[in-house]
Amino acid sequence: xxxxxxxxxxxxxxxxxxxxxxxxxxxxxxxxxxxxxxxxxxxxxxxxxxxxxxxxxxxxxxxxxxxxxxxxxxxxxxxxxxxxxxxxxxxxxxxxxxxxxxxxxxxxxxxxxxxxxxxxxxxxxxxxxxxxxxxxxxxxxxxxxxxxxxxxxxxxxxxxxxxxxxxxxxxxxxxxxxxxxxxxxxxxxxxxxxxxxxxxxxxxxxxxxxxxxxxxxxxxxxxxxxxxxxxxxxxxxxxxxxxxxxxxxxxxxxxxxxxxxxxxxxxxxxxxxxxxxxxxxxxxxxxxxxxxxxxxxxxxxxxxxxxxxxxxxxxxxxxxxxxxxxxxxxxxxxxxxxxxxxxxxxxxxxxxxxxxxxxxxxxxxxxxxxxxxxxxxxxxxxxxxxxxxxxxxxxxxxxxxxxxxxxxxxxxxxxxxxxxxxxxxxxxxxxxxxxxxxxxxxxxxxxxxxxxxxxxxxxxxxxxxxxxxxxxxxxxxxxxxxxxxxxxxxxxxxxxxxxxxxxxxxxxxxxxxxxxxxx
Numbered sequence: 001x002x003x004x005x006x007x008x009x010x011x012x013x014x015x016x017x018x019x020x021x022x023x024x025x026x027x028x029x030x031x032x033x034x035x036x037x038x039x040x041x042x043x044x045x046x047x048x049x050x051x052x053x054x055x056x057x058x059x060x061x062x063x064x065x066x067x068x069x070x071x072x073x074x075x076x077x078x079x080x081x082x083x084x085x086x087x088x089x090x091x092x093x094x095x096x097x098x099x100x101x102x103x104x105x106x107x108x109x110x111x112x113x114x115x116x117x118x119x120x121x122x123x124x125x126x127x128x129x130x131x132x133x134x135x136x137x138x139x140x141x142x143x144x145x146x147x148x149x150x151x152x153x154x155x156x157x158x159x160x161x162x163x164x165x166x167x168x169x170x171x172x173x174x175x176x177x178x179x180x181x182x183x184x185x186x187x188x189x190x191x192x193x194x195x196x197x198x199x200x201x202x203x204x205x206x207x208x209x210x211x212x213x214x215x216x217x218x219x220x221x222x223x224x225x226x227x228x229x230x231x232x233x234x235x236x237x238x239x240x241x242x243x244x245x246x247x248x249x250x251x252x253x254x255x256x257x258x259x260x261x262x263x264x265x266x267x268x269x270x271x272x273x274x275x276x277x278x279x280x281x282x283x284x285x286x287x288x289x290x291x292x293x294x295x296x297x298x299x300x301x302x303x304x305x306x307x308x309x310x311x312x313x314x315x316x317x318x319x320x321x322x323x324x325x326x327x328x329x330x331x332x333x334x335x336x337x338x339x340x341x342x343x344x345x346x347x348x349x350x351x352x353x354x355x356x357x358x359x360x361x362x363x364x365x366x367x368x369x370x371x372x373x374x375x376x377x378x379x380x381x382x383x384x385x386x387x388x389x390x391x392x393x394x395x396x397x398x399x400x401x402x403x404x405x406x407x408x409x410x411x412x413x414x415x416x417x418x419x420x421x422x423x424x425x426x427x428x429x430x431x432x433x434x435x436x437x438x439x440x441x442x443x444x445x446x447x448x449x450x451x452x453x454x455x456x457x458x459x460x461x462x463x464x465x466x467x468x469x470x471x472x473x474x475x476x477x478x479x480x481x482x483x484x485x486x487x488x489x490x491x492x493x494x495x496x497x498x499x500x501x502x503x504x505x506x507x508x509x510x511x512x513x514x515x516x517x518x519x
Contacts, residue, residue, distance in 0.1 A: 002038070002062040006031065009038040009059070016068050017092045019050050046442065052076055053445040053474055054087075068092070070141045072100050072148060076474045082508060083107070084117065088151055098136065099152070103145040114145060121147035123191055124214045131182030133202060133212040152212075153471070154205050157261070158198035159480075162497045163490070166268030169304045170338045175201075176262045177330040178209040183254055184323035186211070192249045194237055196257035198264065235281050243284040244316050252316045255326060256287075259311025259319075266304070267296040271312060276507060288314045303336050380405035386430040387417045387443070393432065400488045414443040418450065425454035428495060433462040433469075434484075441472050444481075448474040455506070457498035461486060477505050 003009040010033075013019055019027075027044050042059055045051045051059070052075045058067055067074060072089040078099065079086040089100040101121075107113040121138040125147075128134055138147040157175070161167070167175075179201055183193060193200075193214050200213045237253050246252070263271045271290040275281060293308050294300055307329055313319045320326040384401065388394050389412045401408050409426070411417040414436055421429060429447055433440045444460045451458035458479045462469060470481055478501075480494050 006036050007033050053449050069144050070139045097151045098148045100148050129182050129185040131178045133210045152202040152204050154203045156199045157201040167265045172265035175209045180327045182211045184327050187251045187323050193254045196254050239282050246316050252319050255320050262308050382427040383407045384428045385409050385426045387414050388432045389435040418446050421450045429458040431460040433466045441469050445474045448479050451478045
């Protein structure tokens with residue numbers, strides 16, 4: 001229930017330690033406890049960026065149960081799956097930023113799932129390695145089962161690859177070497193990963209790769225079952241291990257799927273077709289009949305080919321027998337082909353080539369070329385709302401997207417644009433940071449809420465001077481934050497990728513709904 005008085009809201013803010021008391025006191029200047037409303041104080045806190053959109057949304061509704069979990073205040077919802085939600089959070093008292101993973105309420109009655117969740121945390125809590133996301137705290141607060149871990153400022157390898165398309169041998173080998181070192185350490189500690197995939201490898205802003213979500217490490221067969229609600233890779237691992245007659249948790253299974261990652265980083269596409277069909281994923285031919293990587297990259301150095309092909313051998317006896325053996329070969333390989341030292345992974349991902357200029361169309365922009373690069377989304381008759389104040393860029397955007405069938409509504413007033421989005425959601429949203437200026441954080445965070453509600457893509461493009469703003473900007477499945485310089489073709493690629501992510505998310509939600517109906 002919403003707060004009835006300003007005093008009631010103040011007591012809640014003090015008790016929950018959402019804002020420093022001295023700062024909160026300064027926000028009361030000009031407000032009267034009896035005359036002013038809770039909404040008026042919340043408006044002041046929003047204008048001063050003292051509360052996040054997630055916190056404001058809950059406080060407007062009077063819903064305080066999901067604002068503080070254990071010793072942590074939740075700031076933003078970062079990711080949401082069928083099993084758990086991940087939030088950016090801050091430790092009470094110190095404001096240290098961490099990530100907090102909470103088991104979804106729907107699983108509280110399922111003992112296997114609750115045990116699975118805690119087992120993931122407890123097994124991995126002992127792991128401390130530069131290439132593994134550390135888990136700090138595991139707990140239960142009321143009905144909330146949670147654990148905290150490092151918040152990695154950056155993104156995952158899948159998002160990185162969607163923009164870069166494919167990596168050079170030196171760069172791909174550099175990331176795989178880091179991942180292999182983390183895996184080597186985990187295996188030495190008795191923990192297998194069992195969910196090796198691009199989305200479970202995070203890249204921080206210094207280009208350091210970190211393994212996350214040891215989702216099935218050492219878990220019981222009962223928790224996996226056949227329901228399909230645990231991580232999707234469970235079926236791939238089980239199929240491969242059954243067909244090759246090895247024990248479950250065989251460390252060579254992780255090495256096989258690390259090889260799949262290496263292959264995709266180099267070739268820009270996976271060694272076998274992605275599918276959500278269980279029968280197709282259980283078809284052993286999928287893992288046996290992998291095209292040689294030189295089919296896609298004829299000039300790939302033979303030393304790289306040798307490592308990739310050994311990793312993805314169907315016969316486990318022909319694969320690398322340990323992560324240590326792999327690390328030794330990768331380190332030798334780096335001596336032969338050179339070591340890649342990325343200045344910052346995220347900056348490189350958002351700047352596909354050094355020649356890009358702000359909002360240029362790129363050297364070529366045909367639909368056939370984009371389709372060949374994996375962009376399947378067509379924009380015919382889509383409605384886009386774009387906030388842009390500069391006439392030159394308005395003209396460039398209108399001409400470019402109009403050529404591709406987009407009906408673009410250009411608006412200069414961000415407040416008016418946000419109201420329009422709320423009342424009549426478009427098919428997608430584009431916010432230009434240069435045009436928004438100092439209002440970029442507030443406008444973006446409100447737009448994220450609207451995009452989440454309407455399940456539509458939102459792209460915000462930051463200027464170079466706004467790079468630090470990113471730390472305070474919300475993210476979600478429906479959102480991508482890009483940086484200038486950026487050409488229009490790469491903007492369209494990013495938008496197409498977002499549409500693809502949203503479609504995958506909808507399919508996952510439908511599959512989950514169907515599986516629950518079956519049960």
